Amino acid sequence: MTFSLRPTYADTRTAELVDRLRDYLDGELADHEREHGITPATRLTRADLEPVWRRSRELGFYGIHLPEEYGGQNLSYSQLAALKEEIGASGRVLAHSVLGDMGGPLRAGDILRHATAHQLETYLLPLIRGERACCFSLTETDAGSDVRSMRTVAVRDGDGYRLTGHKVFSSAGPFADFAIVVARMAGTGEQEGEKPEFSAFLVDLDSPGCRVEDGATPMSGEHIESDIVLEDCHVPAANLLGEEGNGMRIALGRVTTNRLLHCPTVLGAARRALQLTLDRTRTRQVSGKPLLMLQAIQHKVADMATDFYAARSMTYAALAALDEGREVPAEAFMCKLFVAESAFRILDEAVQIHGKEGLTQGNEIEYLFRKVRMFRVLTGTSEIQRNGIAKLLAFQH
Numbered sequence: 001m002t003f004s005l006r007p008t009y010a011d012t013r014t015a016e017l018v019d020r021l022r023d024y025l026d027g028e029l030a031d032h033e034r035e036h037g038i039t040p041a042t043r044l045t046r047a048d049l050e051p052v053w054r055r056s057r058e059l060g061f062y063g064i065h066l067p068e069e070y071g072g073q074n075l076s077y078s079q080l081a082a083l084k085e086e087i088g089a090s091g092r093v094l095a096h097s098v099l100g101d102m103g104g105p106l107r108a109g110d111i112l113r114h115a116t117a118h119q120l121e122t123y124l125l126p127l128i129r130g131e132r133a134c135c136f137s138l139t140e141t142d143a144g145s146d147v148r149s150m151r152t153v154a155v156r157d158g159d160g161y162r163l164t165g166h167k168v169f170s171s172a173g174p175f176a177d178f179a180i181v182v183a184r185m186a187g188t189g190e191q192e193g194e195k196p197e198f199s200a201f202l203v204d205l206d207s208p209g210c211r212v213e214d215g216a217t218p219m220s221g222e223h224i225e226s227d228i229v230l231e232d233c234h235v236p237a238a239n240l241l242g243e244e245g246n247g248m249r250i251a252l253g254r255v256t257t258n259r260l261l262h263c264p265t266v267l268g269a270a271r272r273a274l275q276l277t278l279d280r281t282r283t284r285q286v287s288g289k290p291l292l293m294l295q296a297i298q299h300k301v302a303d304m305a306t307d308f309y310a311a312r313s314m315t316y317a318a319l320a321a322l323d324e325g326r327e328v329p330a331e332a333f334m335c336k337l338f339v340a341e342s343a344f345r346i347l348d349e350a351v352q353i354h355g356k357e358g359l360t361q362g363n364e365i366e367y368l369f370r371k372v373r374m375f376r377v378l379t380g381t382s383e384i385q386r387n388g389i390a391k392l393l394a395f396q397h
Contacts (some may be wrong), residue, residue, distance in 0.1 A: 001316060003309045005275050009084070014079050017064075021083055024053050024059060025090040029098070038093050040367050044221040046133075046175050052097040053130030054106065059097050063105035063128045070112070070128055072105075077257065078319045081264040085312075088268020089275075091364060101265075102224065103133030103172035110253045111180065111200075121130040123178055123202050135176040137167035137228045138251050139202075147182075148248070150229065154183040154199055160237045162209075163201065173212055175225020179203045181228065182251045185244060192256035200247035202239040209233030209252040213349045220371045234296070257322065260377065263315045263339040266375050267308070270343040273350040273368050280354055291353070300349050307342040315339060319388040330392045347372045 009015040056062040066072025096102040126132040143150040152165020189196025215225030281292035318331040351358035
C-alpha cells in the first residue's frame with residue numbers, strides 16, 4: 001500500500017465504487033447540504049435524512065455491504081472500508097446516512113441472521129429500504145465499558161416482556177422508529193457469583209411506556225443522540241431477538257469486525273485534516289513566503305503524513321486478513337488503539353498549524369478535532385484496547 005491523500009485501488013470493482021461515491025459526496029450531496037444550510041451543528045430531522053436514504057438506495061450505496069438477497073452487493077470488508085474512508089474524508093455532514101450508518105443497515109449490525117421472518121418483514125427489510133430507522137440502545141450512565149453492569153431489566157409477562165430502564169447515547173435515536181434494546185433478565189445476576197443473563201429486543205419507540213428524550217450533546221456538537229427511557233414498557237414475545245439470555249452475544253456479535261470497521265471512517269477524517277492542513281500551509285503567507293517553507297511546519301506535516309500512512313496500512317492489512325478468513329483479535333485491538341491515537345495527534349497538529357482559525361467554531365479543522373477526539377473513548381477506550389492487547393499477548397506461546 002502506497003501513501004496517497006486520494007487513494008486509488010487495483011481492484012476494479014473497488015475503484016469504480018469509490019469513484020461513484022466521491023462523485024455523489026462532492027456533487028449531489030454537497031449541493032443538498034448547501035441548499036438546506038446544513039452544518040455539523042444543525043439539529044437534523046427525518047426530513048433532512050430521508051432524501052439521502054432514498055437517493056443513496058437508488059444509487060446502490062445504502063446497505064451496499066449486505067448480501068445480494070437483501071439488495072446489497074456482498075462487499076468484502078476491505079471494500080466496505082474503502083467506502084467508509086471516503087465517507088470520513090468527504091467533509092459532508094450527511095455522509096453518515098449514505099451507507100446507512102445513521103439509523104440504517106450499518107447500524108443494525110449483524111442482527112439479520114438472528115431475526116425471525118416476522119422481524120425481517122416488520123422491522124429489518126423496511127430498514128434496509130430506507131423506510132424505517134433504528135437506534136442501538138446498550139449504554140447506560142453507569143454501564144459504558146462495563147456493559148454487564150446495566151440496570152435495564154426485562155420481566156417476563158404473559159405473552160411478552162416488560163422493560164424498565166434508562167439508556168443513554170443511543171445514536172440515531174432522534175430519527176429512529178425502533179430501538180434494539182439489551183436488558184438484563186429479571187432474577188439473574190442478583191446473587192453473589194451468579195452471572196446475569198441478557199436478552200435483546202426490538203422496541204417500537206412509540207410504545208406505551210417508552211419515551212425518547214434529548215440525549216447529552218457530545219463534544220462534536222452533533223444532535224444525533226437520544227436517551228431511551230423505558231417504564232414498564234410491554235414488548236411482545238415476537239420481538240425477542242434470538243433466544244433469551246443470548247442478548248449480549250447478539251449485541252457484541254462480530255466485535256472484532258466492528259472494531260476494525262470503525263477505523264476507516266476516522267482515517268478518512270484524519271486524511272481530510274491532513275489535506276486541509278497542506279492547503280493551508282501552501283497558501284498562508286508568513287514573512288512573504290508560504291508557511292510550508294518553514295522547516296518546523298515541514299516536520300509537523302511529515303509526522304502527520306507518516307502517522308496516517310502507518311495507521312491506514314495496518315488497518316487495511318488486518319482487513320485483508322479478515323477477508324481471507326483469518327482471526328485477527330489482537331490486530332483489531334491494535335488498529336483501534338493506533339488509529340484513535342494517531343488521528344488525535346494529526347488533528348492536534350492541524351489545529352496548531354491553523355492557529356487562530358483552528359480554534360474558531362465553524363472552522364472545519366476545529367470541528368474535526370472535536371469529532372476525532374471522541375474516538376479515543378467511543379467504541380472502547382484506548383485503555384480498553386490496551387487491556388485487550390496485553391491479555392492476548394499473555395496467552396501467546
